[in-house]
Amino acid sequence: MSLLTIFYILAAVTLATGFMTVISKNPIHSAIYLVLCFFSIGGHYLLFNAQFLALVHIIVYAGAIMVLILFTIMLMNLNKENEPIKSIASVLAAVVAFALLCFVMLAVFIKAMPQIENYQSSGQDYQSIKVLGKVLLNEYMVPFEFVSILLLVAMIGAVLLSKKQKTVE
Amino acid sequence: MENILQAIGIENYIFLSVMLFCIGAFGVLYRRNAIIMFMSIEIMLNAVNLLLVAFSTLHQDAEGQVFVFFSMAVAAAEVAVGLAILVSIFRNTGSIDIDNLKNLKG
C-alpha cells in the first residue's frame, strides 16, 4: 500500500468524521466522531514522522479534551436530540458563509502555490523527540514555562467558574 | 524511509487543511448547541495544527512543531475554561442554546 493511498484513506476519514461531528444531532455521537477525527489527524502526524506530536496529540485531544467534553455532556444530560428546528435563513446563511470561506481560502492557497518550493531533503534530523526536546527546553524555555503558568491559571479559573456559587439572598 | 511529502506533495495537505477548517467553520455557523460549537472550534484548531506540521516538514524545521505544541496547550486551557463557563451558564439558564444568550444585546 503506497503512502498516497494511506493518505487518501486517512484524509477521507478525517473529513468524513469531521463533517459527521458537525451535523450529528446527538452530542454524544458528535463527540465520538470527533475522537475518530482526532485519531485520524494523529495518523497524519505519524505519516509526517512527527512521533512526539502524534503522541501528545492523542493524549491531549483524545485523552484529555474529549473526556472533558464527554463528561460535560453527560453532566448536563444532553444526550438527547433536543435541538430546535433552525430557520431556513440561518441555515442558508451558514451554508453561504461556509462556501464563501472555502472558496476564498482555496483561492488564496492556489494563488500561493507556485511560490511554495518542492520538498528537498537535507538529511538532517529535525523532528525526533530528542531534537524537539532540545529546542523546546533551550530556545523556547521561557514560553514553555509560561505554558505551565497558563495551564495553572486555566485550572484555577475552571474550578472557580464551575464551583457551585453560594446563593446570595 | 521515503518522506511523505515526496510521495504526496504539500498541496494535498493544504487542501485537506482548508477543507477541515471550513467544516469547522460551518459547524460553528450551523449549530446552535454550544458544546458542538466547541467541538467545531477544536476541528478548526486541528486543521491549522495539521498545516503547521506540514510546513514544518516542508522546511525541515522543528519550530513549527514546537508551535503546534504550544497551540495544543492553549487549546487545552481554552477547553477547560470554556467548558467551565458552559457549565455555569447551564446552571443559570438551564440551556446551552446560544440563541438564548442575548443579554449582551445593544
Place this chain on the structure above:
Amino acid sequence: MEKNIALVLVLAPFFGFLFNVFFGKKAGKTLVGLVGTASVLVSFLSTLFFFSALNANPSQPVVVDLFQWISLEKFNVNFSFLLDQLSVLWLLFVTGIGTLIHLYSISYMHDDENMNKFFAYLNLFVFFMIMLVMGSNLVILFIGWEGVGLCSYLLIGFWYKNQDYNDAAKKAFIMNRIGDLGLLVGLFIVAYVFGSLDYKVISEGAYNTQLVSNNSGLIALAALCLFIGATGKSAQIPLYTWLPDAMAGPTPVSALIHAATMVTAGIFMVTRMHFLFDLAPQILDLIAIVGAATAVLAASIGLVQNDIKKVLAYSTVSQLGLMFLALGLGAYEIAVFHVITHAFFKACLFLGSGSVIHALHGEQDMRNMGGLRKVMPITFWTMMISTLAISGIFPLSGFWSKDEILLTAFHSNIPLWIVGSIASIMTAFYMFRLMYLTFFGEFRGTEEQKHHLHESPALITFPLIVLAILAAVGGLISLPGNSWLNHYLAPLFRKAHEAHHLDATAYALMAVATVGALIGIGIAYSKYIKKQEVPVQDAEMKGFASVLYHKYYVDEAYDVVVVTPLKKLSHFFRNYFEVAFSETVFAFGKIANAIGTQGKVLQNGSVGFYLLAFVIGMASILVYLFLV
C-alpha cells in the same frame, strides 16, 4: 549652606500656606496664626543671614542655582535665585513688615470664620513676593508677579459674600492682567534682543554698544512694555483705578499688599532693569511724567474722600507716583529709599486705620468718627507719627525721602518739581484732614458705637508701635551727604550716583518743602479744627469737589470707552458666533448619534449573527490581503 538657607527663605511661607490650607480648619485659630506668622518670621531671619553675609562681602551676591528649567537651543532659563543688595533689601522689608502684619492679623481676623484661609493666602502672597524679588531672571520674576496678582485677587475678594468686594477683586485682577500683558510682551522683546532673560546677561548686553545701537528701537519698546507692566502692578495712570477699590479686602491685606509690598513690585522691576531703562531716555521721561501726573491726580482725589481707607489708598497711589517720578529721573536709589520709608509709614497708617475700624466695628466713613484720640491713645500717637512722616515733617523718615525726590526733580526739571511739590502739599492736607476728622472733635457715630469704643489689644498695637518707630527713624538710612543706602546699593549701579551735597539750594528746598507741608497742615487745621467742619453728605457736593469725589469720573469713562464696547462685542460673539459654532459642533454629534442608533440594531445579541459577520469579515480581509 547658602542654598539651603535660601530654600528655607522661599519655602517657609509656602509650607505655612500648605499647613493652613490643609490642616488650618482642624488646627484651630491660635495655631493657624502662629504657623502663619512663624513661617514669615523664619523667612525674615534667613534674610537677615543673607544681609549680614552681603555686608561682609558686598561684591559677591549669592546666586543659588536650583535646576535648569527651560532649555532650548539658544535660549536657557535657569530656576535660580539671586540675592544681591537690591533683592535682600526688598526681602528685608517684605518679610519684616510681613511678620508684623501677620502678627497684627492674628488679633484682627480672630473673629472671622475663615481665618485659616486668610493666613493661607497671606502666606502664599509672601511666598510669591519672595519669588518675585529673589528670582535671578525675568521669568521667575514673572511667576512671582502673577502669583502676587492672584493672591491680591483672592484677598480683595476675601469676604466673598459681598458682591461689591468680588467686583473689586475682579477689577484688580483684570487691570493687573492688562499690565501683565505689557510685561509679557516686554519679556519677549528682551529675550529676542538679548537672547536671555537673566539679569546678568541682559546687563552685560546693555553695556555692549554694538548690540544696543543695532536694536535701540526694540530696546525702547521693551522698556515701554515693561513700564506698562509696572503701571498695572504699581497703580499708575492709566491703570491705577483698581487700587482704591482694592480696599475692599481686610485691612491687613491693604497694609501688606496694597501699600507696602506688592504695589512696589513695579518699582522693584524698573530698578532691577535700570540698565535697560537707562538706554531709553525717552521712556524715562515718560515714566517721570506719568509718575508726577499720577502723584498729583491721586492726591487731588484724596482731598475729598470720606472713607478712611480710600484716603490712604489714594495717598498710596500718589506716593507711588512720586517714586516713579524718581525712577524717571534716573534716581533709582532715591526711589528705593522712598519705597522703604513709605512701606513703614503707610503700613503703620493702614494698620492704624484698621485698629480704628476694628474699634468701630467696621465703620469706615470718617464723617461718623471723631474724638478717638482719648480712647485710643496708642493708635492715635502711632498714626500721628506716620502722618507727620508722610507729610514730610523734619526729621521723620518721609521728610528725607520725599525731599530727595523733590531735590532731584528740581535739579533736572522745574515743572516736575512744582507738580511734585503740589502733590506733597496736598498729601499733608488730606492726611491731616484724616487725622482731624478721626481723632479730634466730638464723636459723631451712634451711641452704641460710642459705648463700645476701646483701645485695640496688644497684638494690634505692638506692630503699630514698631512701625511708628521705623517710620520715625527710617530716614536715617539715607541722610543727604552721608547716605548709607546709596553706599549699600552702589555695587548694583555701574555709574555711581552722586549723593546730593548739602548746599544752599538743598537747604532752601528743604525749607520750601517743610513750609509747604505746614501750609497743608494749616489749611486742614483751620478747616476741621477751628471751624469744626464735617464733610457734607454725598448728594450735597457741588462743583469741582463733586468731580474730585467721583474720582474725575475715570471709572465711568473707562466704562464707556472700554467696558461697554467690550461687553457689546462679547454679546455679539455670544449671540451669533457661538451659536453658529455650537450648532456646527452639535451637528456632528447628532450625526454620530444617528449612526449609533442605526448601528445599535446590528448588535442584536445573536451569537450566530456575530459569527456570520466574523466569517465574512475574515474572508474579506483574506481577499484584500492576498487576492486583490
